[in-house]
Amino acid sequence: MPVLSQIYIYPVKSLAGIQVDQWLVDSKGLLYDRKWMLVDADRQFLSQRRLPKMALIKTRIAGEQLILSAPNQTDLALPLQSHDGDDIEVVVWHDRCIAKTCGVAADAWLSDFLQIDCRLVYQTDQDIRKVDPKYALDSDQTSFSDGFPFLIVSENSLNALNQAMQSEIDMIRFRPNLVVADCDSYAEDAWRRITINDIGFRLPKPCSRCSVPIIDPLTAETGKEPLITLNRLRKWQNKVYFGQNALHDKPGSLSVGQAVIIEKIGESQPPLSSKPV
Structure with missing residues (x-):
């Protein structure tokens, strides 16, 4: 079996x-799976397709924190649950979603390592992104x-x-x-x-x-x-x-x-x- x-x-x-x-x-889905995302200056999502170096940023969960680590960078700690941050509209393929910003420190850490102006955002439990109705239930x-x-x-x-x-x-x-x-x-x-x-x-x-x-x-x-x-x-x-x-x-x-x-x-x-x- x-x-x-x-x-x-x-x-x-x-x-x-x-x-x-x-x-x-x-x-x-799986708890915390792709709850966070990087977006560029146009609020379009970023991925390894455009920035292969993203693969080098490791993630781990310790207690109530998400920890990011990368070569020659001090670890970045983020709260797993947070209601701070500003609401912004971001784009994932053809979907426009509401996300919250994670703060200037996180943005600077990621922008410095990836050498691109970017922001880290997260999806709250209340923000809903539905799956393509061609393949999914409402x-x-x-x-x-x-x-x-x-x-x-x-x-x-x-x-x-x-x-x-x-x-x-x-x-x-x-x-x-x-x-x-x-x-x-x-x-x-x-x-x-x-x-x-x-x-x-x-x-x-x-x-x-x-x-x-x-x-x-x-x-x-x-x-x-x-x-x-x-x-x-x-x-x-x-x-x-x-x-x-x-x-x-x-x-x-x-x-x-x-x-x-x-x-x-x-x-x-x-x-x-x-x-x-």
Whole structure:
């Protein structure tokens, strides 16, 4: 039976994530996942697509604080819960959202390291960002993710990709939230509904991949893989796919080792063969 083998949260969109063994799930996804985000002078979100150096900023949660650390920088501590800051409108892809500023000290710390004028903002519990209604229920929410609260990938999908590349990259390149073991490679392509610890997940759409997986998270240097191999094996309608976006039905908690129950399967999305070419 498939099992949940890894859990990752990314408190600040596009900064380094945190691997955890167990974590709470709230109405927007994993607790604190992409609750914070960097925006530029035009209040547009920033990501590793534009600034690969963002990968070098590490995050950790200690007590009631989010700690950011980066090479040659003193750690920056931020409160996990705060009602200070000004309300501003920010843009995530096609969504305009209300966020709160985190203060000039945080802005200066990040601007200095990234060498760009930027601001750190966060989403309060009261601010609602709905998921695209084409794929979601009216009640579905997310924080500052690209569009969905969860990304699910199986271990054997990465194993198959690494075998096809004849090299090895780590799962963190793909920035999943939930990693599943003990299933066939790309089995998740056909999953439509799964349950983990009594939380139901709907998988309405495969994840199209951008340039982020070519960035080495340890050095921020860019290469050509895995996009070359994904273009060969996982291309459909001019996009390449790896992993499945997911929505959850209710809050709860998740722990590594819990069974992943496959409730409903369908046609593979994207409609690609899982066999190596």
